[in-house]
Amino acid sequence: MLTRIDHIGIACFDLDKTVEFYRATYGFEVFHSEVNEEQGVREAMLKINDTGDGGASYLQLLEPTREDSAVGKWLAKNGEGVHHIAFGTADVDADSAAIRGKGVRVLYDEPRIGSMGSRITFLHPKDCGGVLTELVTSARTHE
Numbered sequence: 001m002l003t004r005i006d007h008i009g010i011a012c013f014d015l016d017k018t019v020e021f022y023r024a025t026y027g028f029e030v031f032h033s034e035v036n037e038e039q040g041v042r043e044a045m046l047k048i049n050d051t052g053d054g055g056a057s058y059l060q061l062l063e064p065t066r067e068d069s070a071v072g073k074w075l076a077k078n079g080e081g082v083h084h085i086a087f088g089t090a091d092v093d094a095d096s097a098a099i100r101g102k103g104v105r106v107l108y109d110e111p112r113i114g115s116m117g118s119r120i121t122f123l124h125p126k127d128c129g130g131v132l133t134e135l136v137t138s139a140r141t142h143e
Contacts, residue, residue: 003055005086005088007045009084011063011080015044022061032115041065045060084131087133089137092137104128108122114136122135
């Protein structure tokens with residue numbers, strides 16, 4: 001089942017400015033950055049710590065690359081701030097199926113590719129106390 005908090009996703013208008021805030025204020029450095037064309041975001045993963053299961057915990061800073069992306073629409077409605085929480089799992093397929101079986105809506109029929117080659121899916125926020133929730137199997141786990 002779920003093993004850790006993988007990351008907290010934070011939506012922002014200016015990725016570079018937000019990265020600099022986290023660097024200057026907390027000393028966090030960018031571990032990985034990429035553009036995810038499918039999801040319409042430019043992102044930076046700031047590593048917070050390693051975890052006992054071989055994974056890590058991150059802050060994921062997300063800047064939309066287009067207004068019609070999910071993060072772009074969310075920013076237009078809500079402004080900058082916490083967008084989602086992600087839990088790590090060794091098997092996103094099995095855990096999302098089990099959670100779906102408990103009546104929680106899973107947003108993707110099949111997990112998609114996320115940051116750093118991970119496999120991801122999201123759970124509907126209306127079924128999760130108003131919190132958009134992501135399930136993540138890291139690339140190291142599913143290779």
